[in-house]
Amino acid sequence: MAHNTVKDSAPTPSWFTPKRLLTMFCVINMLNYVDRGAIASNGVNGSLGTCTDSGICSSGSGIQGDFELNNFEDGVLSSAFMVGLLVASPIFASLSKSHNPFRLIGVGLSVWTFATAGCGSSFDFWSIAICRMLVGVGEASFISLAAPFIDDNAPVAQKTAWLAVFYMCIPTGTAFGYIYGGFVGSQFNWRYAFWGEALLMLPFAILGFVMKPLQLKGFAHAESKKTLTCVETVCPVSEELEVSNVFDRLGGNEGLNSQAYVRALKPMGVSNILNQFIRFSEDMKVLLLDQVYVVNVLGYISYNFVIGAYSYWGPKAGYNIYHMNNADLLFGGMTVVCGILGTLSGGFILDRMGSTISNAFKLLSGATFLGAIFCFCAFYLRSLTGFIALFSVGELLVFATQAPVNYVCLHCVKPSFRPLSMAISTVSIHIFGDVPSSPLVGVIQDNVNNWRETSLMLTSVFFLASGIWFIGIFLNSVDMSQDEGENQVATCAKDNMKPLLEGNRNNMQDGFGEA
Known part of the structure; x- marks a missing residue:
C-alpha cells in the first residue's frame, strides 16, 4: 500500500530570480500600456477624410480613416478592452486556486498576443472591436496575478518599492505608446504597430508555458495538482484530489478530523463549474466583510x-x-x-x-x-x-x-x-x-x-x-x-494532517466508499 505524500516545499525555480521576475513583469506591463498609448496615438488612430467647399477631398488616415468610424465608434475602440478586463479578472483570480497562477499568466498573454495580431489584421469596426475586448481578457490574468508574485519575491524591506517600480510602467508605457504609434503609423502603416506588439509579447507568452512554474504563497505546490493516493485499492489513480482544496475546507469551523476530511472530499465530485462559482461567492463575501x-x-x-x-x-x-x-x-x-x-x-x-x-x-x-x-x-x-x-x-x-x-x-x-x-x-x-x-x-x-x-x-x-x-x-x-504567520499556519496544518493521514486511514476508507 502506498502512503499519502505531500511535498513540504515548492519546487526551486529553474531560471527565475526575484530581479529577473520583476524585470519580466515590468516589460510585460510596459507592453500592455504601450498598446493603450498606441491605439490613442494620431499615427494609429488617425482621422476621417475631409472635403472642402470647393469639392477637394482628402483621404482619412489610421483606423478611423480606413474604417470610416465616427467619433463614437472611435471612442468605443479605445475602451473596448475594458469589457474583457472586467469580465475576465475575477475569473482568472478564481481559477488561480485550482490552477497554477504562472501558467494562467501564460494563457492570458497568449490571448493578448493573438488579439493584438488580430487588431492588425482586422477588416471593419466589429472585427477590431472584438479583438480589443480579447486584449482585455489577456491583460486580466496578468493584472490579477503579477502583483502577488512580485510581493512574494521582493526583499522584505523593499516590497513597496518593488511594487512602485512595477506600477511606474503605467505612465511610462502609455507615453512610449504615443511615440511608438506615431512613428510606426506615419512611417509604415497603423497595422504594423499591432503586429509589432504581438511579436514583442510572444516570447513572454511562450515562457509562461515552457519554464518551470512559480508558486504563489497560500497555494498548492508544483503543478497545483498534487494527488492524495491514500490507499491504492481505494483511491483511483485517475481521480485527482487537490491538496489545496482540502486544506481550504479543513481550515474552517469543522476542524481537522477524519469526518471533516471526508465531508471536504465529497463536493469534489460535483460539477467543477458549480464548485468554482460557490467558492467565488464565498470568497467575495469574505472580501466585502x-x-x-x-x-x-x-x-x-x-x-x-x-x-x-x-x-x-x-x-x-x-x-x-x-x-x-x-x-x-x-x-x-x-x-x-x-x-x-x-x-x-x-x-x-x-x-x-x-x-x-x-x-x-x-x-x-x-x-x-x-x-x-x-x-x-x-x-x-x-x-x-x-x-x-x-x-x-x-x-x-x-x-x-x-x-x-x-x-x-x-x-x-x-x-x-x-x-x-x-x-x-x-x-x-x-x-x-x-x-x-x-x-x-x-x-x-x-x-x-x-x-x-x-x-x-x-x-x-x-x-x-x-x-x-x-x-x-x-x-x-x-x-x-507576514511570512512568520504563514509559516506558523503551514506548520500547524502539517502537524495536524500527519495523524489524520496516518492514524485514521480506516475512517477515511469508509468515507471514500460512501463518496
Whole structure:
C-alpha cells in the first residue's frame, strides 16, 4: 500500500530570480500600456477624410480613416478592452486556486498576443472591436496575478518599492505608446504597430508555458495538482484530489478530523463549474466583510474617478483655460515625469516609514490631501507658469499613492485571496471610477460651460478620497501576508494532517466508499 505524500516545499525555480521576475513583469506591463498609448496615438488612430467647399477631398488616415468610424465608434475602440478586463479578472483570480497562477499568466498573454495580431489584421469596426475586448481578457490574468508574485519575491524591506517600480510602467508605457504609434503609423502603416506588439509579447507568452512554474504563497505546490493516493485499492489513480482544496475546507469551523476530511472530499465530485462559482461567492463575501479592504478600495475608486477624468479631459481643459497650443504634449510630459517620480517616491517612502497597513493609509491620506490642495490652487491661478508649477507638485503627490494602495490590497487579505483582491480592486476602480467620470464631467461642463469651475469641482473629489483613506488609519488591521504567520499556519496544518493521514486511514476508507 502506498502512503499519502505531500511535498513540504515548492519546487526551486529553474531560471527565475526575484530581479529577473520583476524585470519580466515590468516589460510585460510596459507592453500592455504601450498598446493603450498606441491605439490613442494620431499615427494609429488617425482621422476621417475631409472635403472642402470647393469639392477637394482628402483621404482619412489610421483606423478611423480606413474604417470610416465616427467619433463614437472611435471612442468605443479605445475602451473596448475594458469589457474583457472586467469580465475576465475575477475569473482568472478564481481559477488561480485550482490552477497554477504562472501558467494562467501564460494563457492570458497568449490571448493578448493573438488579439493584438488580430487588431492588425482586422477588416471593419466589429472585427477590431472584438479583438480589443480579447486584449482585455489577456491583460486580466496578468493584472490579477503579477502583483502577488512580485510581493512574494521582493526583499522584505523593499516590497513597496518593488511594487512602485512595477506600477511606474503605467505612465511610462502609455507615453512610449504615443511615440511608438506615431512613428510606426506615419512611417509604415497603423497595422504594423499591432503586429509589432504581438511579436514583442510572444516570447513572454511562450515562457509562461515552457519554464518551470512559480508558486504563489497560500497555494498548492508544483503543478497545483498534487494527488492524495491514500490507499491504492481505494483511491483511483485517475481521480485527482487537490491538496489545496482540502486544506481550504479543513481550515474552517469543522476542524481537522477524519469526518471533516471526508465531508471536504465529497463536493469534489460535483460539477467543477458549480464548485468554482460557490467558492467565488464565498470568497467575495469574505472580501466585502473586510473593513480594511473595503475602505481601501472605496478611496481608490474616488481617486481613480479624478485621475480618469484628468487623463481624458485634461488637455482640452488646459487648452480652453490657458490657451495652450501644445496641450497634449504639455500634459503628457508632466504626467510621464510626475508619474515616474511620484510612483517611485511613494514606494520608497512607505518602506522607510515601515511597510505596515496603518502607515500605508497615513501616506495615502496625507499625499492625496496635499496633492488635492496643490491641484486645486493650480486651477485657480490665471498664470500658465504658476499652473504648471503647482499642478506638477500636485501630480507628484497624488501619484505617490500607486504603490501604497496596492500594498494594502495585497496585505490586508490572506495570501490565497491576493489574486481575487487585486482583480476586484481593478474591476471596482474602473466600473465606479474612471469609466463613469469622463461622461459625468462632460455633463457638468455642458451645464456649467466653464472649464475652470468644472476642473475645480472634479479636483475636490480628491478630498473625499483622502478622507476615506484617513478612516483606514484607525481600523484594526493585521498584515495577513507576514511570512512568520504563514509559516506558523503551514506548520500547524502539517502537524495536524500527519495523524489524520496516518492514524485514521480506516475512517477515511469508509468515507471514500460512501463518496
